Amino acid sequence: MAAARKDGRESNQMRPPHVELRPLLRADGSARFKFGSTTVIAGVFGPREPKSRARELFDRATLDVVVRPRVGIPGAVERQMESHLAHLLNHTIIHTDYPRTQISVVLQLVSCDGSIAAAAGNAAFLALLDAGVAMRATVLNVCVGVRFNDETPNEPAIVLDPTEREEQDCDSTVCLGVDGSRGQIVSNLSSGAPMDAVAWASCISAG
Numbered sequence: 001m002a003a004a005r006k007d008g009r010e011s012n013q014m015r016p017p018h019v020e021l022r023p024l025l026r027a028d029g030s031a032r033f034k035f036g037s038t039t040v041i042a043g044v045f046g047p048r049e050p051k052s053r054a055r056e057l058f059d060r061a062t063l064d065v066v067v068r069p070r071v072g073i074p075g076a077v078e079r080q081m082e083s084h085l086a087h088l089l090n091h092t093i094i095h096t097d098y099p100r101t102q103i104s105v106v107l108q109l110v111s112c113d114g115s116i117a118a119a120a121g122n123a124a125f126l127a128l129l130d131a132g133v134a135m136r137a138t139v140l141n142v143c144v145g146v147r148f149n150d151e152t153p154n155e156p157a158i159v160l161d162p163t164e165r166e167e168q169d170c171d172s173t174v175c176l177g178v179d180g181s182r183g184q185i186v187s188n189l190s191s192g193a194p195m196d197a198v199a200w201a202s203c204i205s206a207g
Contacts, residue, residue: 005159005166007036012206014142014161017122021130029131033123035161037113042123044131047101061098063090066106067120081117084189085124088141088177091186092125094134103133114163115143117175117189138180144203145170146195156199158206174203 005011015036024030027043034040050056065086067078089105105127107120121141128135145162148171149155159166167173172192179186185204195203 007163011157011159019126021126027127027131029127029129029133031123031126031130032110033119033126035113035115035119036163037111038115038119039110040116040119040123041108041110042120042127043106043108044103044124044127044133045106046103046131047098047133048103049100050102055102056100059099060095061093061101061103063093063095064102064104065089065124066104068106068108070109070112080189081120084117084175084177084187085121088121088139088187089124089128091179092135092137092139093128094136097134103128112164114165114167115161115175117141118143118161121175121177137182137186139177139186140180141175141177143173143175144206146172146174146192146199146203148193148199154198156202158202160206172199176203 018034020032022030023032023041024043027045029044030042032041047061055062063086065082067081069078105124107124109116118141125139143161145159145166147157162170172195175189176185177187
């Protein structure tokens with residue numbers, strides 16, 4: 001997997017991203033983000049008055065993140081992605097600029113060919129930017145696939161921005177949310193086999 005891949009990329013190459021701002025006219029901000037055939041649309045509603053006073057905080061905005069699958073109802077995968085994105089966006093948004101308000105971020109997974117969590121994170125950030133929500137950092141998201149080798153346990157094979165087929169061939173996949181201003185990892189979402197410190201270090205270096 002260290003050699004050229006089926007789509008011609010090297011292991012450390014990402015698919016060219018495609019961005020469209022404001023595809024949803026009724027949202028306060030929106031963005032469509034694509035990695036190859038992976039597409040996510042994000043819509044931001046707010047800052048606005050909360051529908052329930054129980055959700056209101058006197059000194060800051062509250063954040064809601066909803067992930068909708070391509071078909072059917074949300075399941076465990078979508079719930080994990082919501083938690084990951086909420087952690088990521090709570091780090092990014094300057095909540096204290098919007099006391100007693102609510103910010104809702106709704107993401108629709110349109111098509112998936114790998115790296116869906118990274119596409120969702122990037123779409124959410126761009127939609128917030130389009131809505132004019134104050135943010136303290138530029139947060140970028142990338143997925144990394146890991147394949148272990150018994151012969152070289154200290155040198156796992158790393159694939160940046162894996163396709164769906166490549167994710168199936170990997171032992172683990174990790175989505176990293178990185179604060180570009182500070183060079184810090186803000187949030188991560190992993191699946192597959194457990195990873196040791198060497199594998200994590202390789203993922204961080206690749207991301």
